[in-house]
Amino acid sequence: MPKLSKSKGFISTLIAEKPEYELEIYRFMLTQNPVKTPSAGNDYLGEIVAAGFSRALAAAPISDEAASLIIETQHKALLKLLAKNPNTSDEVKVQMSLLGYKPEKNALVTEELSMDKDPTSLVFPFSTLWVSSRESLGEMSGNEVVLPEVATYLYSIGHPYSMLDTKSAVANPIITEDALLWMIKREYLHRIFWRELTELEDEFDIAYVYKERIRVLFVDHPVLSLDFSYADAEDVESDLGGAIFDQPERPWTTVAQSLELDYAADEVGGRSDGNIVDRASENDLSSTYEIALAFLTYGNYGDRDYEKYGVSLSAQGLDTLLEAAEETIQYDMHDIEVDINFDFKENLSWKNLRHEKQIQLFSLLKTGLMSTNEELSGTAEHFLGCMALHPNTPQDILSELGELGNELIQEVLDSR
Amino acid sequence: MTGIWREVTMDKDKVSELCSRVNALLVQVEKFDGEYLDVLQGLDFNTEEIVTSMMIAKGYLLGDVEISDQTIPYLETAEQALTQLLKELGAEIE
Numbered sequence: 001m002p003k004l005s006k007s008k009g010f011i012s013t014l015i016a017e018k019p020e021y022e023l024e025i026y027r028f029m030l031t032q033n034p035v036k037t038p039s040a041g042n043d044y045l046g047e048i049v050a051a052g053f054s055r056a057l058a059a060a061p062i063s064d065e066a067a068s069l070i071i072e073t074q075h076k077a078l079l080k081l082l083a084k085n086p087n088t089s090d091e092v093k094v095q096m097s098l099l100g101y102k103p104e105k106n107a108l109v110t111e112e113l114s115m116d117k118d119p120t121s122l123v124f125p126f127s128t129l130w131v132s133s134r135e136s137l138g139e140m141s142g143n144e145v146v147l148p149e150v151a152t153y154l155y156s157i158g159h160p161y162s163m164l165d166t167k168s169a170v171a172n173p174i175i176t177e178d179a180l181l182w183m184i185k186r187e188y189l190h191r192i193f194w195r196e197l198t199e200l201e202d203e204f205d206i207a208y209v210y211k212e213r214i215r216v217l218f219v220d221h222p223v224l225s226l227d228f229s230y231a232d233a234e235d236v237e238s239d240l241g242g243a244i245f246d247q248p249e250r251p252w253t254t255v256a257q258s259l260e261l262d263y264a265a266d267e268v269g270g271r272s273d274g275n276i277v278d279r280a281s282e283n284d285l286s287s288t289y290e291i292a293l294a295f296l297t298y299g300n301y302g303d304r305d306y307e308k309y310g311v312s313l314s315a316q317g318l319d320t321l322l323e324a325a326e327e328t329i330q331y332d333m334h335d336i337e338v339d340i341n342f343d344f345k346e347n348l349s350w351k352n353l354r355h356e357k358q359i360q361l362f363s364l365l366k367t368g369l370m371s372t373n374e375e376l377s378g379t380a381e382h383f384l385g386c387m388a389l390h391p392n393t394p395q396d397i398l399s400e401l402g403e404l405g406n407e408l409i410q411e412v413l414d415s416r
Numbered sequence: 417m418t419g420i421w422r423e424v425t426m427d428k429d430k431v432s433e434l435c436s437r438v439n440a441l442l443v444q445v446e447k448f449d450g451e452y453l454d455v456l457q458g459l460d461f462n463t464e465e466i467v468t469s470m471m472i473a474k475g476y477l478l479g480d481v482e483i484s485d486q487t488i489p490y491l492e493t494a495e496q497a498l499t500q501l502l503k504e505l506g507a508e509i510e
Contacts, residue, residue: 276471277453285446289475292468311475311483311484313480313481313482314482316478317478317479317482
């Protein structure tokens with residue numbers, strides 16, 4: 001989602017909306033032991049927060065006032081991080097230089113970095129972060145917890161995550177396009193609506209189509225996306241609202257990957273020119289063996305070897321052939337089945353969300369629907385459609401959905 | 417499962433012995449790298465069938481391949497061909 005990747009983090013948004021809060025955030029973060037190292041304790045989330053803050057300090061946009069706060073601490077580790085930050089003003093750079101801290105030559109910053117380096121970014125669960133760290137996936141999966149003290153503070157100054165938090169009190173979150181982009185980028189809305197609709201609606205499923213580098217995770221539903229699972233990946237529009245253009249592996253999904261025997265045999269048999277003798281003369285017999293298994297499964301130059309020799313592969317032999325194919329076969333030759341991971345302990349929920357927060361989320365999506373950014377408005381339309389479909393959506397919101405005058409949303413409402 | 421499965425009526429012990437002999441010859445032949453194929457192609461056998469039969473014997477012993485009565489003549493021919501091949505290569509049959 002190239003356009004969505006430009007969404008800003010909460011701090012960037014908040015600075016634009018309410019500049020006075022930036023200093024408050026930095027003051028608060030400085031009280032949270034922001035340079036705690038992993039060996040300093042067992043509080044994993046605390047470390048995540050610290051890591052997020054540290055990275056933010058090194059890369060996120062920062063005002064002179066906030067930089068001065070850091071400088072006042074005289075904390076060497078913090079000053080080193082600040083010195084790396086290419087976003088500081090010339091005045092701050094001079095000040096840092098006088099203190100003996102020089103910027104690193106290779107420091108980079110992009111719009112995308114500014115989101116990831118936002119101090120608040122790692123306070124809240126972010127599923128794709130876990131995917132990038134597969135080793136921790138097992139232990140982290142299903143144990144999402146928002147650090148309460150930090151979250152409560154951020155909610156009090158308007159952090160948009162408050163409207164998704166089923167456990168916290170109702171707050172007064174900022175309702176901006178950036179807040180919505182942030183939620184979309186983090187797949188919170190996908191997790192809320194796709195999971196519960198898969199559970200509650202017979203005709204709603206998540207689906208994945210792919211071809212070479214085109215990968216699309218979306219939903220299959222007679223109104224929201226008719227026959228998506230049968231779509232050709234290359235024909236899927238790149239701005240399809242709500243779709244995730246990525247591989248489907250996430251903590252909240254299950255992905256079953258299988259390889260059809262035909263493809264496996266083609267892959268392994270294709271390593272020769274269809275002639276096992278030539279192959280045997282060029283290579284060791286173990287690779288010739290795998291090719292023989294392929295020919296015995298599917299044939300050689302159109303001859304059906306298994307018929308000729310009166311053989312068949314055992315279950316173990318089929319596994320041997322599939323394993324041999326897996327070594328080289330392309331991802332898009334696999335048959336990939338994606339579903340919601342119901343073992344993942346999801347804290348996000350539409351049906352368990354307080355009514356006031358449901359209204360806030362509706363308002364946020366309505367803001368997105370009116371955006372001039374077509375991708376954002378398309379995504380908002382999709383999730384408003386999901387809201388219209390959800391059996392636990394209260395009547396007052398259903399009425400408001402009907403008043404939007406949106407064709408797709410109305411069609412969903414009519415289908416209820 | 418692909419292929420045509422027909423029950424082997426031949427004594428399974430004898431099938432295993434036949435496959436073991438073919439495989440043992442294969443192990444000896446392997447020591448000559450690709451050179452043995454040139455010699456094999458000069459003999460009066462269908463080289464492709466011999467190579468495939470060697471692999472079937474190996475697969476049977478590994479549990480990857482199931483065979484039928486129809487397979488036996490190919491295995492027997494492979495045994496003859498490999499024996500002759502090793503003689504041509506000047507190797508002693510172990």
